[in-house]
Structure formats: C-alpha cells, structure tokens
Amino acid sequence: MGVQLLLEHLNKPEINTIDGYIKQGGYRTLDKVLGKMTPDEVTEEVKTAGLRGRGGAGFPTGMKWSFLDKSTDKPRYLLCNADESEPGTFKDRLLMEKIPHLLIEGMIVSSYALGCRTSYIYIRGEYMFILRILEKAIKEAYAKGFLGENIKGSGYSLDLYVHPGAGAYICGEETALIESLEGKRGNPRIKPPFPAVSGLWGCPTIVNNVESIAAVVPILNMGGSEYAKIGIGRSTGTKLISASGNINKPGVYEIELGLPVEEFIYSDEYCGGIKGGLDIKACVPGGSSVPILPKSLLFKESNGNPRLMSYESLSEGGFETGSMLGSGGFIVYDEKQCIVKNTWTFARFYHHESCGQCSPCREGTIWLDKVLYNIEHGLGKESDIDLLWDIQHGIEGNTICPLGDAAAWPVAAAIRHFRHEFEYHVKYPHRVKDDDHVYQPEMNYTTA
Amino acid sequence: MDVQFSQESINEINRIIAQYPKERKKSALLPVLHVVQKETNGWLSVDTMDKVADILAIKPIEVYEVVTFYTMYFTKPVGKYVIEVCQTGPCMICGSDKIVSYLESKLGIKVGETTSDNIFTLRTVECLGACGYAPMLQIGEQYYENLTEERIDQIIHELGSTYSDKY
Amino acid sequence: MKVTIDDISIDVPPGTTILEAARMIGENVPPTMCYYSKLEGSGGKCRSCLVKVTKGSEKDPRPMPKLVASCRTNVMDGMEVKNTTSPEVLQARKSVTEFLLINHPIDCPVCDQAGECDLQDLSYEHGLSKSRYDFKKRIFDLIDIGENIQMHMTRCIMCYRCVMVADQLTPERVHGVLNRGEASEISTYIQKAIDNEFSGNMIDVCPVGALTDKTFRFKSRVWFTKPVYAHRDCKTCSGKVTLWYQGAEVLRVTGRKNKWHEVEEFICNDCRFHKKNTEDWVIESAATISRHSVISQNLNVYEKPVIHKKLQEKPKSE
Numbered sequence: 001m002g003v004q005l006l007l008e009h010l011n012k013p014e015i016n017t018i019d020g021y022i023k024q025g026g027y028r029t030l031d032k033v034l035g036k037m038t039p040d041e042v043t044e045e046v047k048t049a050g051l052r053g054r055g056g057a058g059f060p061t062g063m064k065w066s067f068l069d070k071s072t073d074k075p076r077y078l079l080c081n082a083d084e085s086e087p088g089t090f091k092d093r094l095l096m097e098k099i100p101h102l103l104i105e106g107m108i109v110s111s112y113a114l115g116c117r118t119s120y121i122y123i124r125g126e127y128m129f130i131l132r133i134l135e136k137a138i139k140e141a142y143a144k145g146f147l148g149e150n151i152k153g154s155g156y157s158l159d160l161y162v163h164p165g166a167g168a169y170i171c172g173e174e175t176a177l178i179e180s181l182e183g184k185r186g187n188p189r190i191k192p193p194f195p196a197v198s199g200l201w202g203c204p205t206i207v208n209n210v211e212s213i214a215a216v217v218p219i220l221n222m223g224g225s226e227y228a229k230i231g232i233g234r235s236t237g238t239k240l241i242s243a244s245g246n247i248n249k250p251g252v253y254e255i256e257l258g259l260p261v262e263e264f265i266y267s268d269e270y271c272g273g274i275k276g277g278l279d280i281k282a283c284v285p286g287g288s289s290v291p292i293l294p295k296s297l298l299f300k301e302s303n304g305n306p307r308l309m310s311y312e313s314l315s316e317g318g319f320e321t322g323s324m325l326g327s328g329g330f331i332v333y334d335e336k337q338c339i340v341k342n343t344w345t346f347a348r349f350y351h352h353e354s355c356g357q358c359s360p361c362r363e364g365t366i367w368l369d370k371v372l373y374n375i376e377h378g379l380g381k382e383s384d385i386d387l388l389w390d391i392q393h394g395i396e397g398n399t400i401c402p403l404g405d406a407a408a409w410p411v412a413a414a415i416r417h418f419r420h421e422f423e424y425h426v427k428y429p430h431r432v433k434d435d436d437h438v439y440q441p442e443m444n445y446t447t448a
Numbered sequence: 449m450d451v452q453f454s455q456e457s458i459n460e461i462n463r464i465i466a467q468y469p470k471e472r473k474k475s476a477l478l479p480v481l482h483v484v485q486k487e488t489n490g491w492l493s494v495d496t497m498d499k500v501a502d503i504l505a506i507k508p509i510e511v512y513e514v515v516t517f518y519t520m521y522f523t524k525p526v527g528k529y530v531i532e533v534c535q536t537g538p539c540m541i542c543g544s545d546k547i548v549s550y551l552e553s554k555l556g557i558k559v560g561e562t563t564s565d566n567i568f569t570l571r572t573v574e575c576l577g578a579c580g581y582a583p584m585l586q587i588g589e590q591y592y593e594n595l596t597e598e599r600i601d602q603i604i605h606e607l608g609s610t611y612s613d614k615y
Numbered sequence: 616m617k618v619t620i621d622d623i624s625i626d627v628p629p630g631t632t633i634l635e636a637a638r639m640i641g642e643n644v645p646p647t648m649c650y651y652s653k654l655e656g657s658g659g660k661c662r663s664c665l666v667k668v669t670k671g672s673e674k675d676p677r678p679m680p681k682l683v684a685s686c687r688t689n690v691m692d693g694m695e696v697k698n699t700t701s702p703e704v705l706q707a708r709k710s711v712t713e714f715l716l717i718n719h720p721i722d723c724p725v726c727d728q729a730g731e732c733d734l735q736d737l738s739y740e741h742g743l744s745k746s747r748y749d750f751k752k753r754i755f756d757l758i759d760i761g762e763n764i765q766m767h768m769t770r771c772i773m774c775y776r777c778v779m780v781a782d783q784l785t786p787e788r789v790h791g792v793l794n795r796g797e798a799s800e801i802s803t804y805i806q807k808a809i810d811n812e813f814s815g816n817m818i819d820v821c822p823v824g825a826l827t828d829k830t831f832r833f834k835s836r837v838w839f840t841k842p843v844y845a846h847r848d849c850k851t852c853s854g855k856v857t858l859w860y861q862g863a864e865v866l867r868v869t870g871r872k873n874k875w876h877e878v879e880e881f882i883c884n885d886c887r888f889h890k891k892n893t894e895d896w897v898i899e900s901a902a903t904i905s906r907h908s909v910i911s912q913n914l915n916v917y918e919k920p921v922i923h924k925k926l927q928e929k930p931k932s933e
Contacts, residue, residue: 125478161467190684
C-alpha cells in the first residue's frame, strides 16, 4: 500500500469520534495554524503543495482561494461541496462516514485561511445518514472548543453547519449549490460574476470538494513542499479513487497519483483484477461524464508510455485517445458488458438531472436519451448514430454549466471508440431484443 | 386547512433557521421541507407547503418551485416505505435490472406504484453514490447494498411484516 | 472601450455587453430569445446569441475557450468578436434552433403569435427545413391563468421573462417555473389566476405564443391588422401604446415595441384589455415596424435580416 494521507487511520478504533481522532494526532493543525500562521501563509502552503480540486475539474485549490475578493467588508463563506453524485463516485461518502473529523478539521483551517466566520457543508439529501454523523461530530468539536467563539484561545471564531440538498445532481455545480443553499431551485448561475467575488447571498464565496478540504490537513501537517513531493509532475499528493464495476474488489482506494492504471486494476492491493477471470473491455476512469476508454487505450498513452493515474496521463492525447481523471470514479467494464446500454443509462441520468434552464441541455439530453433507448432496444436506424453525434456536438460547449459537456462527452466517446457496437445494434435489431445482446467480435454476423 | 406541526418538529425547524443569517430565512427551505415531509406521511400537500412558506416568510410559489425541482420531495401520497433502486451505469452492470424486476414481482406492483396496503412504493432513481457496493437501494435514510434476491426477501419481510402477514 | 464585432469597430462605455454593442452597431445583431434589456437578470438561457470571442482584450488577447452568451458577457477594451463571420457560431445557433423546435408544436397556423414570433424568425434564419426528431412531442396540461391571458405551455421555450415580469413589476408573483429539466413548466401549481395591474406585460415579453391576449384570440392575424401609435392619460402607466386596427375596430392594444422587439414602456392591464375604442385614445401616427416582420408588408418596408455591407463583400472565412 502506498502512502496514505487521508485514509491512514481508517480502521483505527473509534476514529469516528473526536477522542479516537485526536488519539491519532487529529486536530494538530489547529495549534500549528490558528494565530500562529497568517491566513495568507496557509494559502501559500496549499499553493506550494500543488493541490488540485478533487471534485473533478482539477483546478488548483490554492489559486482558487487567492481569487477570493478580500476588498469588501462583506462576510466571506467557505462551502464544502459534499453533493457527491457523479455516477461512479463514492469516495467523499467514505471519508465523511468514517473519519468525519478530518473534514471538520480541514474546514476549520481552510475557513481560517479564507477569513470566514461561518461555513457550510452542503451534502446531498440522500446522504442524510451522513449528515447525522457530521452533525454529531460538529457537536463534539464545539464541546471541545474547536468550533465557536475564540477557538483554542486564538481569537479566531468559526461556526460550521451542514446543509442537506434534496436530490439534484446539478447542485454539485458550485453556483447551483449556492442557489440551493439559498433555498432555491438548483439552477446554475451565469458566470461571471464568479462565486469568489459574488457567491452565497452576494458575498465572496469559495466552494471546495470534501476531499480537497480534507487534504489541507495533511498538507499543513507535513508542509506544502513535502506534500508536493508525493505524486507525479503537476499531479501532486494522493487521490481517493472509487472503484466499481466488474472488478474483484470494488471500493475506495487512496493512491499516490502516478500509479499505473494497469497496476491499479490488476494488483491485489487495489481492484484485484476482473471478476470471474474475464477480460476487460473498457473503463470510465473519472466518473460517468468523462470519456470511456477501450482496453486498447487504457494501459498505454499514445506515445507508448504506460498510462498512469494522474491528471496529465489520463488526459493524454485529448479526447481522441484520452480521457480525464475527473472525480476519480473508476468504473470497469468486462468483455460481456454492452457499451450501448451503459451509454444509454448515462444519457438517461443526464436527462434526469438537467435543470432545464438552457435550451441545448434541456432539449438535447432528452433527445440523446430517446435515441439511445431506441438503439439499445432494437428500434434504432443507421442514421441515428450520426444523429447522436450531431446532438452531442450541439450540446457540448454551448450550455450555461458543465452538465451539458458531461452529457455530451460519454456519448461522443462511446461512438468514437465503440461505433461497431452501435452499428451492430441497428443492423441486427432482432438480436438486440434478446436478453444477451452484446456485440461479440468473434461472431460471424453476415449469416445472422 | 390549517396544518399543525409537532413541538419536536417546530424545535427542529427553529434550530435549522438559526443556522442562517436572520434576513436569509429562505435558506432553511430545503432542510425544513425534509423535517416537515417526515411528519406529514412522507409527502407534501399544498397546505403543508403553504405553511412552510408562512414560517419562512416567503411566497408559496417559491416553495412549489423548489419542491418540484428536487427528487426527494413528494407531492402525492406515497407508501410507508419508499423503495428507491439505483439504476445508473455502475449499478446496471452489476444487475440492478434484475433487482427491479424481482421487486416488481415480489410486491406485485410496477415501478412508480404503491402496494394496495400503502406499505411500499417502488421507484427507480439515479446514482446514489454507492457504486462500489452495487446493486443497491435506499429506504428512508437507510442504504441497503450488495443486494441479492435473498437479501431483498429479508428486507421486505423485516419492514412489511409489522403491518401485514402478506410479507 | 473599443470592441470589434465581425470586423466592425465601435466605442462603447464600460459595462456594455457584447449584444448591446452589436445593437449599437445596428446590424448583424445576434438573435435573442430570452434576453430582455428591461428585465433585470434576463438572458443567458436560450443560447441563441452565442458568439465567439477571438481576442479577449488588449491586455489579455487570449481567445475565450468556449462560445459565450453575448447578452451576458461584458466587452473588454480591444475585444474582438465574431458573430455571423464564424461558422462555429452559425453551427451552434443552428443546433440551438433545432433544440428549441424539437418539442415546439409548430402550430403557427392556429397561433396568435404567428407573424411577430421570435421563434419563427429564428427558425427562418437558422432552422433546418425538416425535423430530425422522431418522437412524440412533449405536451402539458392546459392551465387557466385568468380571463385575459391565454397560456399554451407547449409553445414555451423557458425564457423566464414572464417570471421576471412578475417579480419585477407586480406585487406578488404567483407563477413560476415548476419541475425540472425537460419537464419544466411555467405554472401556478394550483389553479390560480395571474391577475394584477401589470400582468398583461407577460404577453408582450413572451417571445413565442405561450402567452397570448385572450381578448384578441383568433380575431385576426397580426399581418391583417394595422398598428397605430396612440396614448391616453393613464394614472397607472405611461399610457403610450400601439393600437392594432382592423378596419375601424381596435382588435388589440400592446406596448410600443422597438427594433429589438422589446417594449419601450410597460403598460397596465386597463389600457391593454379594457380600452378598445378609438375614443379612449389620442391617435399619434402609423406605427413603424422597424424589424423585419410580415407585419411590415402593409407598410411596404419589409426587409430581410440586415447583413452589414462590409460583410456581404467578403467571403466568409475563419
């Protein structure tokens, strides 16, 4: 097992309680940071660490913090994005469920760096059982004087609350999250202004993913430059990967960025290979919205180097031959899985989750869903494949928020890499109607 | 019709409202609706929503807009237990289709319907963030993961047998 | 601040959007389905006004990575923008038009908006001749929102303008956007009349036939009526309106609309719905319809969309 910064104490006794957490060295950063370092020094450490947003976009966290508008006397807010809903992603849940105090500690020092007096954790409504865990942990932290007025005599005060969503993937988009926290529909805002200037209630606001905020704790403990030594190139530190699909050991793994993809899938330390000894067909490495990669592109970059679990390596070659690290939702497909069906469930997902505000997404996602439904159910036409391509192209880049891109990319990648499966579906509809309808390369279709 | 909430709920609502600046009461809308829905048999009637608008000093339409946007609020009566089966990609490749059809045949209802005794409502939902433990379903605040037919038998029996010998 | 749109430069004050700058140039203006200069916070939703920023500003000349909504993007000094000279923009506009039409009933023959409908114009300029959508179109239950305004949700393109009218002009908003995604609809949720002194302005701001005037319903086609400017002394509003005559009869009263199809001033419901006699009004002159529209055929000033001369000479390239 490589270096563990976030999940190091996962299996320690009572790590979910404040005493158990302190026993493992928890809340050390409060003594080190509050009143001892200036907020800007904290931000500098995070910048030096090279931490990149763990929610999916990979934007440098320290740089995001430095955009916060400090010229006004309005209150500032730090919002933790715990609206984890990207299909294939379930890492934040583990972190909050098992080690809630790590997030709370991260929230305290991050809020200190940003000069916030009040901060919120926005958690998806379906995770209500985790909201209870977090609220209990926050209560414990207040009781110890780690939250509230004058934390540990430092003069710094912070209130921390948890706010539940109510079932909307789109609220993971930072401006939709803010709208939702304001008690409105989760319609993303049109940017600019960016939240760092005008966010929650018109005040300067920073929105960070759970894992990003948790990672601030080890960064401050070990120092930004030490943290930056972990990982590879501009992909510094460790990353939680949610592994699911047809693998022997699904679950959440903390990896050092730069681990070869092949090792991650086949090593017994991680996924433990494909279930039932089958061959791998494809993999979605970063949550449902990133392009799917066929086996032929998964283990090697276009230049022949091994493909690594890092921001750069996974996106090597652009969308022609690469994908993205995204949120680290790693979905593995064995040779028996139908790419068309999988693409359809993703399209259905984005259709279901579109907020409906802008026309390309509102109308385009339902159209993708319907055409893919037809193809999957043996009702498709040959022209539908090109139509799908046109629809996704009409959505991509033309919407208010990235949900449009997220809906378009998986469809584009599926057609790009698995066009033969789509063609098989439209050419042999009677086969597709059968239960076992997956394209098999060795079959002789001409006699079908 | 005047809707009344229990003292316990009112306390909880007040606790939630206090989490936001005084002039931002509306922010409490989502968590307050969760509290209220629990008390009003798992769904929100127009009267209930109007009452919430009243408590938060906002217009009723602002509540309707929000309630109809989010999938966790129900505007029509539902069964005592709402079974929500995840059906997105990672669950689908691990057999969520079979789980849904098994539940349909076991309960004698289709997706979207409620059993005649109002105990179970069956729904399919999109990703609940349990992809590594697929297939899965949620009932209330509880996640049930790594489902098999036997496990479903057990869940349905545990929940339903208190109300009817049918399960 | 200097901004160049399709090779035509103009100086504008800071805070001007690309769209406003294009309107100042007056030609080659991106279409707008949701933006309405008189409604705060409007725009950005329909995506039909997308343009390409090929140079961000003098200071930071990098192009913007994606197409931007011209109605919600402020110009920077030295910015260079491509509208109709960019094939990428035209392609995106074509897609947006197609998206807006797939679920639209295209029931123009029975729609009172026909002839002054922004969606008709948009599809005429950017639409395909044939639909590629093979599925049943979306339908909604008809809801009654009162005696003066007729609502057809199937025609709605979700511009949110009517919601903004209710928020910004009326004392209490009773309608809004319900549900989400493609199921979103404008509704009151429970049957309720949208009735207040300024609710009729929702009709004027509606870019399509989703909200029409019940007092004018099925009476005529707009191109058979003759628009005339008139005013009256009104305690509630400015009283400046356009009367739509057929023969000697006033069939309809609306706000006065400018070249961009936006009303100059909002008018009250009394002027709009209850003053249908010539005696109620002081007649000013025949109204000019300065935008291209079938209505203007009566005035013999029908014009096709204006493309700046400078651009007509050049072959399109990028």
